[in-house]
Amino acid sequence: MDAQEILKADLDDLVFEGKNKSYGAYELRKKYGRHIMIALLISVGFYITAFVTPYLFALMKPDPVVVAKKEIKYTELSEPPPIDKNTPPPPPPDLPPPPPKTIKFTPPVIKPDELVKEEDVPPPIEEMQQAEISTVDVDADATYDFSAETQVVEEKAPEIFMYVEQMPEFPGGQAELLKYLQKNLRYPAAARENGIEGKVVLQFVVDEGGKISEIQTVRDIGGGCAEESIRVVRSMPPWKPGKQNGNAVKVYFKLPVTFKLGTE
Known part of the structure; x- marks a missing residue:
């Protein structure tokens, strides 16, 4: 390549001078700029499309329907008139008088002497003169059923609350309760041998005096853990009632007891 050709030649021609240009590398380097320009145009077109598409969708979307807000009108009420303590209460309504009490008149019946019973014979005049006159009207036709059972009113049992303003508490609080459980709880042998650990949940009632009753197992993990938890709860001193x-009232209380291997 002479000096005139060197001035007109580009870098690829100088690099591949005297080499096999038909191998493919020469063509790739010659078209490298064109490839870069095509890739740049495609990237720019992609980004423009990505930014313009949401805007076009927004233009195609119909305008939202504006719902008019309802106006709420408030009517101001006038203040009630002051109450005069000296004003006497209104008189009671006129009620009709109660109907007068009447006693049924039984007309006398004439019977033969042999049909007259002793209890039907009127008392002699001497006894009637000595008797006192009663002021109570007795209805001769009134009857009373003595066979009817007398209704017995049962005393309602006190209600057991689930939640109250002041829940029951172990003497000394939560910290003393944890100490009591750690001191008295023993890991059951069956649970230790089978690698059982977890949390047992008990529910019981703390009455008005703080005594525990009606102990139930809400959640059990087996291995005798629930029985051991019930034993410890039964041995607890009286609680502070809810x-x-x-x-003071009866309250349900749920107590979780955790069993973990390596601890007593």
Whole structure:
């Protein structure tokens, strides 16, 4: 390549001078700029499409329907008239008088002497003169059924609350309760041998005096853990009872007891 050709030649011609240009590398380097320009145009077109598409969708979307807000009109009520404490209460309504009490008159019946019973014979005049006159009217036709059973009113059992204003509490609080469980709880042998661990949940009632009763197992993990938890709860001292409106009441209480291997 002479000096005149060198001035007109590009870098690829100089690099591949005297080499096999038909191998393919020469063609790739010659078209490299064109490929870059095509890739740049495709990228620019993709980004423009990505940004313009949402805007076109927004233009095609119909305008939202504006719902008019309803106006709420408030009517101001006038203040009630003051109450005069000196005004006497209105008189009671006129009620019709109660109907007068009447006693049924039994007309006398004439019977033969042999049909007259002793209890039907009127008392002699001497006894009637000595008797006192009663002021109570007795209905001769009134009857009373003595066979009817007397209704017995049963005393309603006190209500057991689930939640109250002041829940029951172990003496000394939550910290003392945990100490009591750690001190008295023993890991059952069956649970230890079978690798059982977890949480047992008990439910019981704390009455007005703080005594525990009606112990039930809500959740059991087996291995005798529930039985051991019930034993420890039964041995607890009286709790501080729950209160509702300042009064001690019966309350349900749920107690979780955790069993973990490596601890007693």
